[in-house]
Amino acid sequence: MKIIRAQEQKRPEFRSVYVETLMELMESNPNVVNLDADLVGASGATKLFKKYAHRCINMGISEANMIGAAAGMSLTGKIPFIHTFAPFATRRVMDQLYMSGVYSDANIKIYGSDPGFWAIHNGGTHTTMEDLALTRALANITVLAPSDATQFKWCVKKAADTYGVFYIRAGRKAFVDLYDSSSKFELGKGIKLEEGKDVVIFAIGEMVAEAYKAREILAVEGIEVAIVDMFSIKPLDEEIIKEMSVGKRLVVTAENHSKYGGLGSAVAEVMAENAINVPLRRIAVQDCFSEVGTADYLQRILEIDAEAIVELVRSNLIKQSV
């Protein structure tokens, strides 16, 4: 796999990637249908709705019905893709996701957009920092948190090709570019992006790019940082967690999500069950709510950015050396 580390280079917005990928999927597979809950404009899917009017349904502002109806459609052989904002794709419809979705073994694909701080000016009411905790606790589900456009596209295609309930969480805007188009991904496999003997950062989504920024700052200080992209939250790559943790001075997890139940919890579980005796610190949203603001402002006050990672690593390594 080739890794592009041009961090300033920006790819198209995720919503465009989603729409373009669905365009391809709907072209090649007549069973693919597209459902949205009155966020067609917000997801940029208008042209998809025009081209495939017959197979695109605006379900209106009724997410519970959207999940249930999609599940029903899937039982007849359709492959419904569903988009709404992440809080409404998870928190609002948990019981539908459970009974009509995973418990019924339905075949539905959910893109929960704008998780965590990406709610920006929609604010605290529209912010979910719980979606990974909620979905990860469900049996019979695949949970993905892609870190760049190439990987996001792969996730959407993989969801179409694999039977079962998929939850894919990502912002609508562009993320930093990490992978080139020849990159190969696998469900349940983390991606070792960088080696480094002192610290390993397990990161997901936009936090992989933040881990890169932190790595460069820490390198100047003589601290070597490894980075692993854990985009496959469920199934989880336990082996890579074991392999990359053992022997490090510090393990860090980084996610745009609550510290409870997300990536940090998952890594902690694997480390504890395997008696990996390395300190673990989690960059994640503490036990608090978000508010309105720009993405960088929210990342800063929620302490989920490169700066927070650098401070965390410094303070913990200093403590260790005292």
Place this chain on the structure above:
Amino acid sequence: MNKESTVKFANVIRLETAKMLMKRGFGHLGGSFSIVETLAVLYKDILNVDPSNPKWDERDWFVLSKGHAGPALYSTLALKGYFPKEWLMTLNDNGTRLPSHPDRLRTPGVDCTTGSLGQGSSQAVGVAKSFQMDGRSNRVYTIVGDGELNEGQVWEAFQFAAHQKLDNLIIFIDENHKQLDGLTKDIINPFDLRLKMEAFGFNAVRVDGKNVEAIYEAILLAISTKGKPTAIVLDTIKGQGIPFFEEMFDNHHIRFAGESETKLREAIASLEKEVSE
């Protein structure tokens, strides 16, 4: 339809359901009995199904959105030959294929998993939308409870069904006037359900849910109605068909002991006599 044989089929369904519940010692008798006549009409006279091929592509679908009436559905399916009748005596046993609420992965003939109220209605509209999209002639039938209408999700599904003009969808509302804690009018008053459904854009009729002919006629009317879904409000009695249980106030979930056990035993004896005649 042959009224006499459909009535007899209903009685056999009621008998088998009573026997299941007697064997188990507890269960959702009230809401199971109120839909027996409707199940009899559907499975004897209406549904295009093949019990030897439950997943048949051309079949009509049936979604029991009020999933707690599972026992009545199981009796019907067993009598139709979807699975051996002996299974009925395993209701809610450890490892059973017949859990209290229908599970499409466990029981042949169960099209959708239901039980968490409101969700069957959405699954049903999704199935109907698929068929409409593909221009297929399969129909979708679903029964929701009047108590279940407390759930907001059913109204989301109803709005969708009407907006999408799902004339291949027939929704029965089992208005047995009670929910777990008491009378629907004392908990969340449903007001006039036929008018409500009409206002929601449905072809809406109200029929005596004890009368198999009336149910049958309403379904035929629904089938001939184009451009909108049909809601058939069934005027029923919780515990329908057995006077003691019709009169029992708390008859949603019954534990059979003492008088209720005796009465269920008597009902079984009398139904057995009736169906053997």
